Amino acid sequence: MPPAWIFKPGEREAEVTFQFFAALTAGDASALAELLDEAAWLENIDGPVPTAGRHELAALLAGHSREVEYRLEEVYAGVGRSRARFSLLVAEVPGGILLEACLSFRDRHITAIVVRQPEPEPLLCAGQRPEA
Numbered sequence: 001m002p003p004a005w006i007f008k009p010g011e012r013e014a015e016v017t018f019q020f021f022a023a024l025t026a027g028d029a030s031a032l033a034e035l036l037d038e039a040a041w042l043e044n045i046d047g048p049v050p051t052a053g054r055h056e057l058a059a060l061l062a063g064h065s066r067e068v069e070y071r072l073e074e075v076y077a078g079v080g081r082s083r084a085r086f087s088l089l090v091a092e093v094p095g096g097i098l099l100e101a102c103l104s105f106r107d108r109h110i111t112a113i114v115v116r117q118p119e120p121e122p123l124l125c126a127g128q129r130p131e132a
Helices: 011-026 027-034 054-062
Strands: 036-045 047-048 068-078 083-088 097-106 110-116
Touching: 011 027, 011 054, 011 068, 011 083, 011 097, 027 036, 027 054, 036 054, 068 110
Parallel strands: 036 110
Antiparallel strands: 036 047, 068 083, 083 097, 097 110
């Protein structure tokens, strides 16, 4: 019998979060669809975004302007969830907007994405203490 893969809590969620942002940045709708659950949903800062299934949501996410860049800053992942801080940069506009995406998972698929403005403190990983 082959050895079983052993993952640390949140390791798979972190891996999928990195894959999600890579596909989002590349505008790869098929890669995004593979990461999304069939009933996945998105809530943006402005509220819920109506979509019908993962393929429509993936196309919406992949269809962003090529003048928009998503720069992943940090990721915290736990069992069934992750939070990712990212900068939203727009070509020829100075500075960027810091946002946070909270992802929920079932198995290895993203079931929900909630984008919001982050709390002011940095994300902490297990075992990490805030600086005094």
